[in-house]
Amino acid sequence: MNPMFHRHLILAYAVTWVIHLGYLAYVVLKWKSAGKTQGQQS
């Protein structure tokens, strides 16, 4: 196996991206829900 593809290295990089993108998705949902609340009031 190519040592470049050490599974712990791949896992570490993948987990970093998954957590960051997951949190970004949560932020986008928050943004949309705040916009919806604002829209309903105006």
Place this chain on the structure above:
Amino acid sequence: MKAFRWIWGALTLALLANGFRVAMFVVPIDQEQGEISRILYYHVPSWCGMAVFFAVNLICSITYLALRNRNQARALKADALALASAEMGVVYCLIGMTTGSLWGRAAWGIWWTWDARLTTTLVLWLIYVAYLLVRRFVAGPEMRTLAAVVAIFGYLDVPIVYMSTRWWRTQHPAPVFFGGPNSGVDPSMMPALWWNMAGWLAWGIFVVMLRYAAEYRQQQADLKAARSALEAV
């Protein structure tokens, strides 16, 4: 502001892409640990991001407490930034612990050990999760004040985490940076570290900008709803 945000986002992705390229294909591997040492380039920037955003949370919490009775508009902005930076800090802390655990499994053969560095870090993460829970579940006007006080006390653990490898003997390696004459990484590894530090810090700023804007929007909507309710009485 919207254009600035997207320019910043594009710049961030470019920095991260180059950081990945340099970390994976340019810098040499560590002779002792081999390929697994490349986790360093995501592990260390996560801790730097955590330190930066918890410090921002501390400053904003103090600002909120100082301004809450004098300038409510500014105090609310500080509070929104405090929330955004605390969430970002918790995310970085979680990534730091997870990448560290994966590295530990490969290097030491264990996922976790209760040494001073790891334990104080877990406590720090739990403190800021508690801060977010306070914000989520405490009702009433004092929620923000209470959260700011929790944040100030919580930050006391940050210097303890930083100094833990100096004060106690730990499984975690001795300080790599600012650790004395025998510390530091090989200069050939530094470009990957700098690119990834810049990239992940820019990412954190980008996400915090979005989260701050969302929270500010929500605050304005809540204020408007409260005013309408008062006018209806």
